Amino acid sequence: MNFFRQCLILISSILISLLTFVGISNADGHKGFKLGVVTFLSGPAAEPFGVPAWNGGKLFIKLLNEGKVPAPYNKKGFGGMKITAIPIDESGGATKQVQEFRNLVQRDKVDAVLGYVSSGDCMAIPSVADELKALTVLYDCGTPRVFEDASYKYVFRTAAHAAMDNIAIAKYLIEKGHDISSIAGINQNYAWGKDSWKDFSVSVKKLSPSSEIKNELFPKIFSGQYGTEISALMNSKAKVVHSSLWGGDLQSFILQAKPRGLFKRTQVVFSAGDHVMPGLGNKYPEGVILGARGQYGMMAPDTELNKWFYKSYMDEYGVFPAQPPYRMVQGLMGLKMAIEKAMEKNGGKKPNKDEIAAAFKGLEFDSPGGLVQMKLGDGHQAIQPHAIGTTVKDKDGNITVTDIVRYKASCVNPPNGIKAVDWINAGFPGADC
Amino acid sequence: MSEKLYNNLLFQSIFLMSFLILVGLLIPNWLVFVITKAIAYGLVGLGIITLMRGGLVSFGQGFVFGIGGYTAGLLGTQAGLTDAMLLLFVSFLFTGLVGLIIAPLLARYRDIFFAMLSLAFSMVLYGILIKIDAIGGSDGFVLPESTYFGIKPSSEYADYVLYVVAIIMTGFISILLRYYYDSTPGLIALAVRENELRVEYLGSSAFNVAVLNFTIAAGLGGMGGALNGIALGHIDPEFTYWTTSGEFVFISILAGYLSVPAVFLAALLLELVRSFSGRYFPDTWQLILGLFLILSIIFIPSGIGSFFKQFFDRLKKSK
Numbered sequence: 001m002n003f004f005r006q007c008l009i010l011i012s013s014i015l016i017s018l019l020t021f022v023g024i025s026n027a028d029g030h031k032g033f034k035l036g037v038v039t040f041l042s043g044p045a046a047e048p049f050g051v052p053a054w055n056g057g058k059l060f061i062k063l064l065n066e067g068k069v070p071a072p073y074n075k076k077g078f079g080g081m082k083i084t085a086i087p088i089d090e091s092g093g094a095t096k097q098v099q100e101f102r103n104l105v106q107r108d109k110v111d112a113v114l115g116y117v118s119s120g121d122c123m124a125i126p127s128v129a130d131e132l133k134a135l136t137v138l139y140d141c142g143t144p145r146v147f148e149d150a151s152y153k154y155v156f157r158t159a160a161h162a163a164m165d166n167i168a169i170a171k172y173l174i175e176k177g178h179d180i181s182s183i184a185g186i187n188q189n190y191a192w193g194k195d196s197w198k199d200f201s202v203s204v205k206k207l208s209p210s211s212e213i214k215n216e217l218f219p220k221i222f223s224g225q226y227g228t229e230i231s232a233l234m235n236s237k238a239k240v241v242h243s244s245l246w247g248g249d250l251q252s253f254i255l256q257a258k259p260r261g262l263f264k265r266t267q268v269v270f271s272a273g274d275h276v277m278p279g280l281g282n283k284y285p286e287g288v289i290l291g292a293r294g295q296y297g298m299m300a301p302d303t304e305l306n307k308w309f310y311k312s313y314m315d316e317y318g319v320f321p322a323q324p325p326y327r328m329v330q331g332l333m334g335l336k337m338a339i340e341k342a343m344e345k346n347g348g349k350k351p352n353k354d355e356i357a358a359a360f361k362g363l364e365f366d367s368p369g370g371l372v373q374m375k376l377g378d379g380h381q382a383i384q385p386h387a388i389g390t391t392v393k394d395k396d397g398n399i400t401v402t403d404i405v406r407y408k409a410s411c412v413n414p415p416n417g418i419k420a421v422d423w424i425n426a427g428f429p430g431a432d433c
Numbered sequence: 434m435s436e437k438l439y440n441n442l443l444f445q446s447i448f449l450m451s452f453l454i455l456v457g458l459l460i461p462n463w464l465v466f467v468i469t470k471a472i473a474y475g476l477v478g479l480g481i482i483t484l485m486r487g488g489l490v491s492f493g494q495g496f497v498f499g500i501g502g503y504t505a506g507l508l509g510t511q512a513g514l515t516d517a518m519l520l521l522f523v524s525f526l527f528t529g530l531v532g533l534i535i536a537p538l539l540a541r542y543r544d545i546f547f548a549m550l551s552l553a554f555s556m557v558l559y560g561i562l563i564k565i566d567a568i569g570g571s572d573g574f575v576l577p578e579s580t581y582f583g584i585k586p587s588s589e590y591a592d593y594v595l596y597v598v599a600i601i602m603t604g605f606i607s608i609l610l611r612y613y614y615d616s617t618p619g620l621i622a623l624a625v626r627e628n629e630l631r632v633e634y635l636g637s638s639a640f641n642v643a644v645l646n647f648t649i650a651a652g653l654g655g656m657g658g659a660l661n662g663i664a665l666g667h668i669d670p671e672f673t674y675w676t677t678s679g680e681f682v683f684i685s686i687l688a689g690y691l692s693v694p695a696v697f698l699a700a701l702l703l704e705l706v707r708s709f710s711g712r713y714f715p716d717t718w719q720l721i722l723g724l725f726l727i728l729s730i731i732f733i734p735s736g737i738g739s740f741f742k743q744f745f746d747r748l749k750k751s752k
Contacts, residue, residue: 041716087715093671094573099470103708106463120572124667127575131588131666189563190571220563221571 032082033339033350035061036104038115039328043091044222044248048276049117049324052317053140054087056325057114059316060332061085070308072366073333079340081350086110090117094124101125105134112137112356114331117247117324119143119162119192120221126155135353139331140324142244142272142293143191144199144420147377154353156360158334158372159327160384162192162244163199163420164412165271165291167428170203171412172289172388172405173240178267180208184215184238186229186253188245193218196244196271202424204240214238224252230260237266244271251276258285274298275322277399284399288391294369296326298401299387306368330367334374334382337365373409376416383413408433442611449694450604457596462589465596469664471704472599475697476657478684479610480650485690486614487639487646488626489543493551494654494681496558499673501528501655502662507568509576517579518598521659528655532648540643543629555673562670573669576662592664599660606653607693613649622646654681687729689736699737 037057040050061083063069067076077083086108088100097116104110112135116122122141129136129152136155138146142162146155173180183204187193197216204211214236217229230253233241241262245253254276257263263285273290274297292299297320300306309329313321338360342351345359361379365372370385385408389401411433414423423429457465477494484491501524508514508523535554542550563571578585579595586594613619624632625639632639662668671677680703688699703725710721733740 042719086712089711089715089718094669095665095667095671098665098667099708100711102466103463103712106461106466108712120669123569123572124575124669128666131578131591133588194566194570 032084033078033112034084034086034108034110035335036086036088036101036108036110036113036115037328038088038090038097038100038104038113038121040091040117040247041087041089044224044252045091045117045246047248048251048279049247050090052275052278052322053117053324053328055317056313056321057085057328057332059312059325060329063312064332064336070305073336075336075340078336079343079348081339088115090115090121094118094120097121098124098128101128101134102132105132111135112335112353114139114328114335116141118190118221119195120190122146122157123191126150126152129155133353135356137331137335140293140327141192143195145191145195147381148419151378152380154357156334156338156357156374156380156382157377158331158374158382160294160382160386160409160413161376161420162196162271162293163414163424164383164386164407164409165244165293166196166200166242167203167424168386168388168407168412169242169269169271169289169291170200170207171407173204173267173269174207175405176390176403178289179239180204180211182212182214182236182238183240183242184213184217184233184236184266185242186217186219186226186233186245187243188221188249189218190221192246193221193244197242199420199424200242200244200271202421206424206427222249224249226253226256230257230262233257234260234262234265239267241266241268242271243268246272246275251280254280254285255283258283263288272323274401275324278319278322282393282397282399284391286391286393286399289388290391290401291386291388292323292326294323294326294330294384295387295406296369297322299389299404300326300368301370301385301406303366303368303370305366309368326367326369330369330372330384333365333367334360334363334372338363371409375409376413378416383409385409386412442608446604446608450600453600454597457593457600462592465592466664467704467708468701469592469596469599470661471697471701472603473657473661473664474681474684474704475700476603476606476660477654477681478688478696478700479607479693480653480657481681481685482688482690482696483610483622483646483650483653485685486619486626487622487642488629489547489643489646490682490685491551491647491650491678492548492675492682493553493555493678494650495673495675495678496551496555497528497532497651497654498658498661498677498681499555499558499562499670500531501525501658502668502672503562503568503658504528504655505659505662506574506576506668509579510574513577515577515580515585516583517581517595517663518602520579520663521598521602521656524659525652525656528658529648529652531655532651533644536644536647536651539647540640552675552678555678556675559670559673559675562673569669571670573667573671576666576668578666579663595660595664599664602656603697606656610649611693618642618645683726687733687736689733689738689740691736691742692738695736695738695741 040046114137117140119141138157144161185197187197269289274292342355342359363374387406389404392402504524505520629639684699688696706725710718
């Protein structure tokens with residue numbers, strides 16, 4: 001009977017792997033500020049979204065560590081502490097992300113985690129973050145439900161949620177006199193797609209009660225093939241087609257729908273449409289109404305901070321920054337300001353997560369995309385100004401954005417304590433435009 | 434006498450279990466968590482191995498893994514049942530029952546037909562789960578924190594308590610399985626694997642063996658799914674996706690069907706390789722994982738269990 005010996009082998013292998021791995025993970029000491037960064041590094045969302053976001057983040061962290069960022073971000077690193085970033089791939093689904101998150105917090109003992117593009121991940125991570133008491137900054141994901149359905153102590157989102165994108169597009173369509181008598185939508189079948197469509201269709205109904213919904217399509221996320229959906233949209237003859245597709249899905253959709261003439265036949269609106277522009281270049285269709293989920297890229301405001309960021313990114317990577325790098329930098333700026341605010345209070349020591357969380361609540365900071373205010377979800381959820389535009393070919397044949405309308409943050413975001421959908425249904429009470 | 438005690442399965446297992454429970458106090462929290470996850474995956478792998486002994490491989494264990502996970506999750510969120518041990522046990526029974534219901538259909542098929550049919554079941558479940566918005570659709574949902582006999586451990590110890598529960602429950606299941614493997618029906622499974630026709634001529638039913646093994650595999654898979662869900666605190670339809678099922682097949686191939694502890698070792702290895710390649714090679718972790726799978730199939734084709742066996746056979750000879 002060799003069972004006992006097998007057990008001994010099992011035990012010793014566990015011990016050996018344990019010693020090696022504990023050795024590895026404790027090798028780097030605990031100076032400075034350790035930051036876990038989670039974004040798509042593989043899969044269909046990597047090339048148009050995750051990688052540019054991380055490129056922006058990497059560049060910004062490098063410049064921060066060298067102290068080369070203009071005021072008010074001119075302190076080195078985070079309040080003088082050198083930032084060490086640990087990038088992690090976001091692909092693989094929410095369950096895998098929960099595990100990666102635990103690894104970052106428990107094994108790498110990071111001081112904070114900045115991450116998450118997918119709304120599915122943003123729904124899964126916060127409860128674990130609070131359970132492990134880990135400071136977490138959601139930098140991009142859109143579903144309004146994160147802080148509407150629950151509240152968390154250590155979780156913050158430094159970007160506005162998706163309600164703003166869809167409310168602003170509905171307003172834009174009406175202001176510019178587009179025909180919205182019938183609408184159709186193609187959105188991914190998960191939190192982001194469903195919430196985006198709900199916010200858009202309800203907003204349109206509210207602003208123009210006579211408009212009818214022709215078609216609601218919900219393909220699976222990352223499905224990449226939209227032949228049947230495009231046929232359905234063409235047949236529905238809706239005046240406006242709304243889509244919150246993003247990343248590789250949006251690229252595929254554009255490339256498959258353009259030759260079939262969808263963009264010529266109907267007015268297409270993309271609630272997050274700019275981040276595939278660097279990749280598609282002149283293949284991007286004309287006459288599309290798009291948002292960038294904030295004043296980013298070609299719709300960025302003309303401020304010193306934005307000029308500095310636009311130029312730094314352009315010089316480093318040779319393409320203009322679209323939504324993703326703006327978003328990640330916005331998250332890093334928020335975290336930096338919260339840390340430095342906490343350090344002012346505690347006399348310059350490295351603040352703990354409770355001190356940072358307290359400082360983060362209700363924080364306001366300038367970003368390349370405008371003023372970010374942590375106003376919703378009791379100071380955990382940001383609002384920010386927004387811009388919507390229409391694509392057009394300029395005289396050199398390059399696709400660019402014109403007809404830009406800017407919206408105040410308080411015009412397209414609900415006030416604190418009211419759910420986005422309820423606010424839309426109530427007819428946007430208290431909107432300050 | 435001492436020699437006998439030494440060789441007693443129960444004694445050995447209890448010794449191993451108490452050792453692992455003690456080790457759990459010394460190792461860092463993340464490793465406790467990784468081992469708990471490995472136990473969950475190992476349980477499903479154990480189910481596949483039970484099937485493999487009868488000559489069947491299921492490509493759709495994600496089906497039972499998902500049912501187990503969703504059973505535990507829904508009982509937790511809808512019925513307010515948060516006792517981890519109870520959830521594990523109920524998931525085990527319920528998934529076993531589901532297994533028993535579909536087993537007669539599956540047990541009529543062999544080889545690739547069995548594998549593909551089981552895969553079909555898991556993908557149908559996947560398709561259904563992503564469409565049900567009431568339970569989160571493709572986002573899945575968050576499980577409430579678990580309790581043990583009505584007590585909710587503080588967050589520092591929650592991982593460890595679950596680890597202990599997992600080790601104890603899995604330990605006893607492993608013992609029972611070892612007895613089952615060495616029992617008459619367990620050995621008939623091996624005979625079915627060798628020559629099904631002859632087994633039938635000798636008066637045993639290969640069909641019954643397949644049904645029994647599938648039911649056991651389903652129960653184990655359900656418990657694994659529940660444990661995985663409870664450990665992570667989140668469940669999504671990815672549990673039933675074919676890539677998840679593929680991982681279970683890989684674990685059982687890596688382990689081989691000769692040894693019970695080898696399954697858990699294989700699951701732990703896979704888990705560690707995956708999590709460290711993700712940490713140190715964030716851009717190319719799939720490549721590292723793939724290389725690991727290829728290398729382990731080339732160098733240990735009949736599994737870690739066989740590697741153990743060879744080693745000890747040689748040791749005996751040299752004595």
